[in-house]
Amino acid sequence: MTMKVSTLFSILVVLMMVVFSCKKEDSTSGNTDYSKGVMISNEGPYLSGSGTVTWFNPDTKEVKQDIFETVNGKPLGNILQSMDLHNGKVYMVVNNAAKIEVADASTFKSTATITGFSLPRYFLGISDTKAYVTDWANVVDIVNLEGNTVTGTIPTQTGPDLMLKSGKFVFVLNDGGFSVDSTITVINSDNDQVVKTLNVYNRPTGIVEDAAGKVWVMCSGKGYNDFPADGDTKGYLIRLDPATQTIDLTMEIGDEHNHAEKLVINSEKNMLYFLFNRGVYRLNTAFAGAEPERVLSHDRLNALTYDGANNIIYTSDRMDFQQAGWVLRYQASGGALIDSIPAGIVPGCIVVTH
Amino acid sequence: MKKGFIVCLLFWALTGLAQHTFTDSLHLLKPVEIQALRLNLPAPGAHTESIDSAMFWMHSNSSMAKLISDLSTVMVRSYGTGGLSTLSFRGTQTNQSGIFWNGFNLNQANLGMADLSEIPAFFFNDVNIQFGGSSSVLGSGIIGGSLQLGNQDFFSKPLTLTLSSSAISFHNYSLAFKASAGSSKWSFSTSFTGNSDRNDFKYRSLEDSYKRLSHAMSSGLGMLNTLSYRLNSAQTLTMAVWAQHTDKQIPATLVMNSSKQRQVDKALRTSLQWTRVSAVQQFQVRTAWFSESQHYTNGLISLDNTYRLGTWCTEGEYKRQFQHNTSISAGITYRMVKADITDYHGKRQQDEAALFASLLHIWKPEGWSSRLNVRQDLDNSYHIPFCPSFGTEGPLTGNLKLRLLISRNYRIPTMNDRFWLPGGNPDLLPESSWNEEAGIDWQPAQNDRLVNVLFRLTAYSIQMKNMILWEPFTSDIWSPVNIQEVWSRGLESSLQAKIDKSDMHLLLIVAYSYSPSTYQGSNQLTKAYEGKQLIYVPLNKANANLRASAGKYFGLINGSWSGKRYVQQDNEKALPSYTVLNLTVGREFISSLSNTRLQFEIQNLLNTKFQAVQYYPEPGISFMFNLTFTIHKNPKK
Numbered sequence: 001m002t003m004k005v006s007t008l009f010s011i012l013v014v015l016m017m018v019v020f021s022c023k024k025e026d027s028t029s030g031n032t033d034y035s036k037g038v039m040i041s042n043e044g045p046y047l048s049g050s051g052t053v054t055w056f057n058p059d060t061k062e063v064k065q066d067i068f069e070t071v072n073g074k075p076l077g078n079i080l081q082s083m084d085l086h087n088g089k090v091y092m093v094v095n096n097a098a099k100i101e102v103a104d105a106s107t108f109k110s111t112a113t114i115t116g117f118s119l120p121r122y123f124l125g126i127s128d129t130k131a132y133v134t135d136w137a138n139v140v141d142i143v144n145l146e147g148n149t150v151t152g153t154i155p156t157q158t159g160p161d162l163m164l165k166s167g168k169f170v171f172v173l174n175d176g177g178f179s180v181d182s183t184i185t186v187i188n189s190d191n192d193q194v195v196k197t198l199n200v201y202n203r204p205t206g207i208v209e210d211a212a213g214k215v216w217v218m219c220s221g222k223g224y225n226d227f228p229a230d231g232d233t234k235g236y237l238i239r240l241d242p243a244t245q246t247i248d249l250t251m252e253i254g255d256e257h258n259h260a261e262k263l264v265i266n267s268e269k270n271m272l273y274f275l276f277n278r279g280v281y282r283l284n285t286a287f288a289g290a291e292p293e294r295v296l297s298h299d300r301l302n303a304l305t306y307d308g309a310n311n312i313i314y315t316s317d318r319m320d321f322q323q324a325g326w327v328l329r330y331q332a333s334g335g336a337l338i339d340s341i342p343a344g345i346v347p348g349c350i351v352v353t354h
Numbered sequence: 355m356k357k358g359f360i361v362c363l364l365f366w367a368l369t370g371l372a373q374h375t376f377t378d379s380l381h382l383l384k385p386v387e388i389q390a391l392r393l394n395l396p397a398p399g400a401h402t403e404s405i406d407s408a409m410f411w412m413h414s415n416s417s418m419a420k421l422i423s424d425l426s427t428v429m430v431r432s433y434g435t436g437g438l439s440t441l442s443f444r445g446t447q448t449n450q451s452g453i454f455w456n457g458f459n460l461n462q463a464n465l466g467m468a469d470l471s472e473i474p475a476f477f478f479n480d481v482n483i484q485f486g487g488s489s490s491v492l493g494s495g496i497i498g499g500s501l502q503l504g505n506q507d508f509f510s511k512p513l514t515l516t517l518s519s520s521a522i523s524f525h526n527y528s529l530a531f532k533a534s535a536g537s538s539k540w541s542f543s544t545s546f547t548g549n550s551d552r553n554d555f556k557y558r559s560l561e562d563s564y565k566r567l568s569h570a571m572s573s574g575l576g577m578l579n580t581l582s583y584r585l586n587s588a589q590t591l592t593m594a595v596w597a598q599h600t601d602k603q604i605p606a607t608l609v610m611n612s613s614k615q616r617q618v619d620k621a622l623r624t625s626l627q628w629t630r631v632s633a634v635q636q637f638q639v640r641t642a643w644f645s646e647s648q649h650y651t652n653g654l655i656s657l658d659n660t661y662r663l664g665t666w667c668t669e670g671e672y673k674r675q676f677q678h679n680t681s682i683s684a685g686i687t688y689r690m691v692k693a694d695i696t697d698y699h700g701k702r703q704q705d706e707a708a709l710f711a712s713l714l715h716i717w718k719p720e721g722w723s724s725r726l727n728v729r730q731d732l733d734n735s736y737h738i739p740f741c742p743s744f745g746t747e748g749p750l751t752g753n754l755k756l757r758l759l760i761s762r763n764y765r766i767p768t769m770n771d772r773f774w775l776p777g778g779n780p781d782l783l784p785e786s787s788w789n790e791e792a793g794i795d796w797q798p799a800q801n802d803r804l805v806n807v808l809f810r811l812t813a814y815s816i817q818m819k820n821m822i823l824w825e826p827f828t829s830d831i832w833s834p835v836n837i838q839e840v841w842s843r844g845l846e847s848s849l850q851a852k853i854d855k856s857d858m859h860l861l862l863i864v865a866y867s868y869s870p871s872t873y874q875g876s877n878q879l880t881k882a883y884e885g886k887q888l889i890y891v892p893l894n895k896a897n898a899n900l901r902a903s904a905g906k907y908f909g910l911i912n913g914s915w916s917g918k919r920y921v922q923q924d925n926e927k928a929l930p931s932y933t934v935l936n937l938t939v940g941r942e943f944i945s946s947l948s949n950t951r952l953q954f955e956i957q958n959l960l961n962t963k964f965q966a967v968q969y970y971p972e973p974g975i976s977f978m979f980n981l982t983f984t985i986h987k988n989p990k991k
Contacts, residue, residue, distance in 0.1 A: 045921070045922070048433075048607050048609070048967065048968055048969050048970065049609070049921070049968065049969070050609045050969065074560045074561055075560060075608075075609055075969075076609075077609040077610065077611075078607060078609040078610050078969075094609075096609075096610055097609055097610045097611050098610070098611045098612060098654070099611055115611060118654060119654060119655060136655070178655060178656070178657075224776065227776045227777070227833075229776065319882075320825055320880065321832075322922065322923050323882045323883070323922060323923055323924040323926075324882075324922075324924055324926055345922070
């Protein structure tokens with residue numbers, strides 16, 4: 001009987017090892033020129049997920065999800081904050097992974113990974129060899145694009161975010177990061193020195209340059225939409241003269257509990273578009289001071305991009321931050337919905353190429 | 355105020371009743387467990403599971419997270435080795451189950467859950483698992499199931515000293531000591547555990563290269579003392595003190611480059627219990643005070659958060675038996691939580707009180723037993739539904755037993771759900787569910803057979819309403835709302851075969867569960883979830899344990915297989931299935947005074963690359979060595 005028990009034991013051991021050692025594998029591949037079309041960066045699930053990039057062809061309506069991982073076999077990393085095109089390359093700023101993934105814009109094959117950041121936010125190409133990256137370590141990181149290394153930092157105020165280059169000057173919006181700031185750091189990109197720190201209104205979140213060379217900044221104000229709290233402040237749209245770096249026009253937008261965000265401009269650079277009051281509003285730069293006009297209505301809007309070649313507004317519905325969101329395309333003139341493109345989780349940045 | 359008065363009145367009435375009824379108590383001594391009376395009653399109809407004691411001792415140097423994950427069919431959601439580990443029963447959420455220590459709920463009121471990775475298995479000698487809802491007995495949050503951790507007393511037991519140490523190949527070391535003794539009057543035990551873990555195991559990165567985990571160090575110290583004293587032949591006083599300190603770095607996930615997260619948890623848990631026992635009656639008053647805190651920092655984003663919780667729980671319970679086949683119990687419970695949490699912007703308090711009663715009847719001579727439980731919570735903040743449950747079980751044939759159970763259950767919102775600023779929602783309704791289950795136990799008559807077999811099959815259904823989900827209002831503000839309806843249903847099966855032949859023992863336990871758990875009701879925003887499987891709930895799960903011992907040698911093979919798990923609520927992405935196999939072998943050296951056990955374990959024998967939670971690395975093949983030395987003053991051998 002002892003023999004029988006040990007035989008039974010051996011059979012069971014072998015059986016368990018066989019049953020528990022099955023595996024499955026699969027693979028996918030694709031062949032597309034990604035530099036022609038629309039690239040959408042999706043932040044990804046907040047805590048432990050990875051950001052993704054969706055690609056859309058407006059002519060054929062073809063949509064491809066998660067193209068970075070499909071091409072390179074690895075995920076981008078936690079929270080894809082933003083994305084920009086520069087010199088035929090895509091720079092994907094992965095915030096919580098403290099890195100920038102660089103890929104060829106046509107093939108999307110990874111060409112480099114730039115590290116050395118703390119909490120990178122936005123990328124701005126300065127020249128063929130240099131770029132600036134805002135970093136919530138309260139600096140702008142200077143990146144050498146030949147070696148793909150961080151070569152230095154420029155101090156800013158709290159929570160540097162979006163940037164705009166006007167001539168040799170770079171305007172850095174300090175929105176406060178995890179708190180609230182109200183300043184703009186002006187950097188001379190020739191020598192990487194801070195020229196001036198401008199005091200503006202609470203939480204500057206959008207910046208564009210108009211046809212006259214004036215710089216417009218959306219200051220959203222302190223507070224969150226739908227969650228009124230003591231100490232909330234109004235938002236303001238301001239205009240700067242880049243030559244003198246002074247504010248030459250100020251107008252109120254919303255009130256203490258209704259905050260406008262983002263700011264883009266049309267191809268003629270005379271019409272401002274921004275997110276406000278559960279929709280998109282516009283304002284002609286020539287009629288500053290007039291009431292902004294509602295273009296379209298939609299809840300949960302997140303991204304905002306203007307396609308100047310086709311006069312189309314691209315925006316995104318981030319849904320509930322846990323399921324895949326949508327990119328919505330509207331006619332800029334009448335605000336009619338053209339179509340909806342399925343994207344990834346929290347579509348946050350849309351780059352249109354032609 | 356009015357409700358408080360009623361609570362006091364009932365408590366006083368119950369105490370008075372006990373004083374009268376115990377004047378004629380019989381001088382019979384019964385074993386007293388450090389446990390609520392209602393938990394000592396049988397629970398007919400319920401699917402329960404207890405951990406095999408020999409397997410338990412092979413895992414006694416582990417955390418409760420590893421023990422439950424390896425040895426039970428309950429799913430443990432683990433955020434990497436040493437990371438947050440929580441229970442998930444029958445496709446429910448992690449805050450829809452309870453972990454109880456001697457009958458007191460360990461779930462923290464701010465989170466609605468407790469971290470199993472910070473509970474040393476070494477402290478406990480009684481671990482039971484009950485599947486299914488039991489809010490009618492245990493209160494809020496017990497929708498999926500509960501884990502009961504207990505400390506038995508040591509009355510009339512000899513002095514026993516145990517020293518145990520272990521080392522794991524990724525530089526994790528632990529040491530544990532326990533002393534216990536008892537006389538006819540006194541029972542005493544003291545246990546200490548300490549661990550220093552580097553967790554610097556190699557893992558395969560997403561680029562398929564091997565890396566060593568960094569910023570994952572963890573250290574812990576724990577102490578648990580129990581002291582019981584028999585005041586006389588009927589009355590026993592029991593005190594327990596449990597202190598736990600954990601300081602751990604939280605490593606980067608696979609999609610992060612680095613981490614500067616650190617978490618320090620401190621807990622002091624004390625309890626005092628007075629029990630009066632007679633042949634037909636028992637009366638018990640018990641109280642517990644928990645002081646718990648957590649300090650979390652994240653150097654990357656300059657985040658520094660602290661929370662402190664003070665929880666006081668007290669209950670009185672009376673049980674009486676009639677004619678040897680009927681017993682009733684009734685009681686009252688009150689729990690107060692004081693929270694000082696950075697994001698509440700001030701101190702908050704939550705009070706919970708409830709009345710409960712049970713009736714147990716054994717239908718002779720058929721052998722069926724039935725139990726009815728009722729519970730009504732008295733809460734100023736919510737309307738909590740009246741919660742009944744009814745369970746029955748008994749033989750259909752000589753070898754086949756039928757189990758049936760129906761219960762109504764609820765979960766009140768956590769304090770974070772109510773008070774977090776910004777986003778907390780004070781207007782939330784409690785979650786509620788109706789649970790139904792039916793099962794059969796088939797056990798062929800043993801007679802003189804070599805193999806003793808038990809097969810169990812349970813089908814269940816849980817219809818949940820008002821499930822609380824945090825929804826975004828803006829990109830920065832999330833707020834909880836009663837948005838979801840979830841239907842969890844499924845099958846649980848297990849086969850246990852035991853062979854005992856002279857000094858050879860073989861135990862095989864194989865279990866499989868099928869757990870569809872899907873979102874039901876939906877609005878415009880959540881229509882993508884309709885009919886989709888809940889995240890991290892595998893549809894199929896199986897595990898097997900084979901324990902063998904021959905003379906002084908013993909071994910254990912433990913295997914678990916988890917099916918595909920979705921990581922997005924729209925089911926667009928999933929983690930692949932995985933299998934983990936562990937092998938333990940050891941030898942005992944027994945003398946008249948001592949027992950020495952040497953044990954060697956190969957963890958993840960197949961070197962499986964897997965993620966229990968997406969992008970959290972898990973160790974590949976690794977090795978553990980354990981040495982346990984026990985001295986008995988009066989060994990019985």
